[in-house]
Amino acid sequence: VQKDEDFRPNFHFTPEKNWMNDPNGMFFYNGYFHLYFQHYPDDNVWGPMHWGHAISTDMITWKEQPIAIYPDEKGYIFSGSAVVDNNNTSGFGKDGKVPIVAIFTYHDPKGEEAGETDYQSQAIAYSLDEGKTWTKYEGNPVIENPGIKDFRDPKVTWDGIHQQWVMVLAADDKSLFYTSQNLKEWELASEFGKGVGAHGGVWECPDFFPMYVEGSDEVKWVLIQSLNPGGYNGGSGTQYFVGDFDGKEFTPVKEMQDLGEDHHYWIDFGKDNYAGVTWANIPEENGRKLFIGWMSNWLYAQKVPTESWRSAMTVARELKLEKKGDSYIITSVPAEELQNYRSINYKEDNVKIKGTTKLIDSSRIDLASAEIRFNISELKQTNYKFRLSNSQGDELIFGYDHSKKEFYLDRSEAGQTDFSDDFANKISTAPRLSDAEGLNGIIILDKTSIELFFDDGKTVMTEIFFPNYPWEQLSISSEGDEFSMDHIEAYQLKFK
Ligand code: FRU
Secondary structure, three states: OOOHHHHOOOOOOOOOOEEEEEEEEEEEEOOEEEEEEEEEOOOOOOOOOEEEEEEEOOOOOOEEEEEEEOOEOOEEEEEEEEEEOOOOOOOOOEOOEOOEEEEEEEEOHHHHHOOOOOOEEEEEEEEOOOOOOOEEOOOOOOEOOOOOOOEEEEEEEEEOOOOEEEEEEEEOOEEEEEEEOOOOOOEEEEEEOOOOOOOOOEEEEEEEEEEEEOOOOOEEEEEEEEEEOOOOOOOOEEEEEEEEEOOOOEEEOHHHHOOOOOOOOEOOOOOOOEEEEEOEOOOOOOOOEEEEEEOOOOOOHHHOOOOOEEOOEOOOEEEEEEEEOOEEEEEEEEOHHHHHHEEEEEEEEEEEEOOEEEEEEOOOOOOOEEEEEEEEOOOOOOEEEEEEEOOOOOEEEEEEEOOOOEEEEEOOOOOOOOOOOOOOOOOEEEEOOOOOOOEEEEEEEEOOEEEEEEHHHOEEEEEEOOOOOOOOEEEEEEOOOOEEEEEEEEEEEOOO
């Protein structure tokens, strides 16, 4: 039976020791991608929050750094963001050193215990050594609590269109927009979200930024909005809205103005991608929107069967904004840097599938560290069912039901599940958002996670699992006649 280090991913970021949740403060500077994270260094469950820190040159392999920000008498350090203040608008710069400014939530546990409602406020800290060490601003908090219990997770972006800093902040059942010239003084500009979209839980960890619509000069603003619970397949989930921003107010596109609880605008439909946000300060000429999420779910995150460490991040992803008719959707695919780790590969065209057919086994490609891409040019079957299995009888089932236009992912027999009733009590599903004749997919496998990107990233599903033994085989079965998979390619990913 596998445990702890056997379960530690080969390439998804995990903290060396103890607890991690949301990604925080991500920025790119001087060749390095920085990733901070909600961290409790003293136990494997949630506790007094610190900002852990890791760096990478490519967002794929990470090096953990000393803890960056510690809680203090004002409270725990909750989620937030960081920006590179290239023009020293904050005045924190010194001797020509560019300040990095972190904007986070102070969560005062004493206020919470006392039953008050104003124990979350927004604060800043700055770094003059490229994010290694931080000095908290003496004027904190920069935004006081107006009497809203859930008032947190500030995400700041430089809005070059209106020449201002813009902050989006989650406030219970909505998000608030603030603007600033110096990162210290903030003005409330507007709010969005009451009664729009999914509200099965508290809104948390928003992100807000402009994006080009693929293949055009059109710019739209995207609001990424996590909520917990109320996710598409239960528990934590991340929805999004697309619209316009006039420098003060966000107006969603017509199609999204009356969005109800049930909708298909989710960054990821699986159960394990939460609180994800994008990197700041990616060079303009690169222009990518790069995203990472916490690969777990509050329903069971603190109970998963690892002891010495808990939780991983998703693989870094590139987001794109696509338009079809009047509707806009966000697509995501693994950041292209992952391809630099491809080693052994296997490619085949016109694979005949009859009954259950083996596609790959672990003697060819190690399925605990693999990238698999497939393409079926014409969907003639009703059900395309993939199965990962091992000799212990564990199996992970996923696929596409063409009669329902629905993807599915079933981890109920994928190894250890009994640590939580919410882990595998139901099969996760996701709508197909493409009407193409064929289907393509990217499958990213690590020891304890699967990330599925269908239809060029239009439908994404991420979930974790804990098999008793590594996967030994990937097969596919058809319920109807023989068919052929037009192309499959598989790569072992190698990290050392
Ligand atoms: C989301 C969240 C945030 C909060 C942080 C605390 O997972 O609840 O809203 O800032 O975690 O660790």
